[in-house]
Amino acid sequence: MTFAATQKEARLRYLDGRFEVVVPGDYVLCAVTGRRIAMDELRYWDVARQRAYADGDAASADLAVIYQP
DSSP, X not given: OOXXXXXXXXXXXXXXXXXXXXXXXXXXXXXXXXXXXXXXXXXXXXXXXXXXXXXHHHHHHHHHHHTOO
């Protein structure tokens, strides 16, 4: 997806299975890659750390660092 320069970053509160929009916007940033994630494409986030992820691989990589045995 391409983003226009006029689009702005949203601020969200991540909850279990859903999120609340705190500040409306068009996208959020992936905590791992820095990639913009369109609001309608956001599927992965960490509730405890309040972070969004672009995809399952980014989420797994980030969480693997935290939860190492």
